[in-house]
Amino acid sequence: xxxxxxxxxxxxxxxxxxxxxxxxxxxxxxxxxxxxxxxxxxxxxxxxxxxxxxxxxxxxxxxxxxxxxxxxxxxxxxxxxxxxxxxxxxxxxxxxxxxxxxxxxxxxxxxxx
Amino acid sequence: xxxxxxxxxxxxxxxxxxxxxxxxxxxxxxxxxxxxxxxxxxxxxxxxxxxxxxxxxxxxxxxxxxxxxxxxxxxxxxxxxxxxxxxxxxxxxxxxxxxxxxxxxxxxxxxxxxx
Numbered sequence: 001x002x003x004x005x006x007x008x009x010x011x012x013x014x015x016x017x018x019x020x021x022x023x024x025x026x027x028x029x030x031x032x033x034x035x036x037x038x039x040x041x042x043x044x045x046x047x048x049x050x051x052x053x054x055x056x057x058x059x060x061x062x063x064x065x066x067x068x069x070x071x072x073x074x075x076x077x078x079x080x081x082x083x084x085x086x087x088x089x090x091x092x093x094x095x096x097x098x099x100x101x102x103x104x105x106x107x108x109x110x111x112x113x
Numbered sequence: 114x115x116x117x118x119x120x121x122x123x124x125x126x127x128x129x130x131x132x133x134x135x136x137x138x139x140x141x142x143x144x145x146x147x148x149x150x151x152x153x154x155x156x157x158x159x160x161x162x163x164x165x166x167x168x169x170x171x172x173x174x175x176x177x178x179x180x181x182x183x184x185x186x187x188x189x190x191x192x193x194x195x196x197x198x199x200x201x202x203x204x205x206x207x208x209x210x211x212x213x214x215x216x217x218x219x220x221x222x223x224x225x226x227x228x
Contacts, residue, residue, distance in 0.1 A: 033215065042202055042218035043157070056215055090156060092216075102216060104149075106156040 003027060004093050004105035012111045013081050021076040021108045023091030031055070031094040032074040033102060034066060038087045049074055078110075086112045115140040119203045119219030126193055126226050134188040134222045136177075136203035146170075146179050146186040147204040147216070157202065160188075193226045200224070 003026035013019050025032050031050045035043035045058035049068035063079040072093070078085055088109050092102035120135040138144065148160040148170070161170030166181035175190045186203060203219040 035216075040221075042204075042220045043216070044218075045215040048215060058215065092157075101159060101162065103159070104157040 004091060004103050006089075006091050006105035006108050008108060009106065010109045010111075012113060015081055015083060015112055017081050018077065018079045019081060019110060021078075021089050021091075021110070023074045023076070023093075023105060025072045025074065025091075025093035026095075026103050029093035029095050029103070030072050031096060032068055032072065033092045033094070034074070034076045035090040035092065036060075036087045037090055037107070043090055046076065081112045083112050086110060115144065115205055115207050115217045117203050117205050117217050117219040120222050121220070122200075122223040124222060124224045126224070128195055128226055128228050129192045130226075132188070132190040132193045132197075132224070134201055134203075134224070136186045136188065136219060138184050138186065138203075138205050140184075140205055140207060142208035143181070144208050145206045146177070147206070148175070148177055148186070148188050149202045149204060151200045151202065151221070153199070160201070193224070195226045195228055198224055198226045 005024045007022045033048040034046040037043040046060050047066055048056040052068045065077045068074045088107045090107045091105045094102050116139045118137050145164045147162045149157045150160045151157050161172040163170040163179035166179055169178045177186050177188045200221045200223045202221045205217045
């Protein structure tokens with residue numbers, strides 16, 4: 001077990017709604033990254049936070065936004081949900097911004113109907 | 114930009130067979146290389162890693178060697194078990210700061226081991 005916890009584990013939302021996913025990073029880790037994994041695909045990088053600042057972003061539209069809190073936990077917010085947003089959302093924490101290892105949570109399975 | 118190309122699956126083997134899953138990469142400089150495993154219904158777990166050329170990562174009987182000359186990081190196991198059935202992902206983290214530090218993933222290779 002990595003010590004990275006995500007909530008909720010499963011979620012069903014309607015198209016157009018908004019969703020917030022949460023992640024508690026492993027103790028001592030100050031960097032959190034979010035990934036989207038569509039069914040049968042590899043994870044795609046959404047963004048990374050380091051000490052409460054966004055530190056890199058992938059090719060996702062602005063309706064994907066995030067926060068990192070002083071305790072280094074993090075939220076992923078998605079507005080105006082689309083059917084294609086249905087995926088497993090993975091949070092990973094690292095001990096440093098340049099850390100080579102990322103420890104993943106179990107993920108949140110989001111289904112948009 | 115950086116990229117990872119991974120052998121397509123699914124791969125089906127009998128128990129105790131030899132496993133190879135090919136992974137090649139494109140990157141500037143000296144990236145770090147990883148193999149992650151995803152068991153059914155679970156998140157990603159780091160299987161092994163290598164951070165410089167000629168390093169060999171190993172864990173649970175799996176091995177992979179960072180080959181700079183062939184830009185490869187092939188995963189091998191001498192004798193697979195039914196419990197190894199999972200999806201295996203090769204990943205790369207760039208050597209330079211900023212966005213380059215994100216993990217770049219292969220598409221994953223599904224492995225099914227039959228008793």
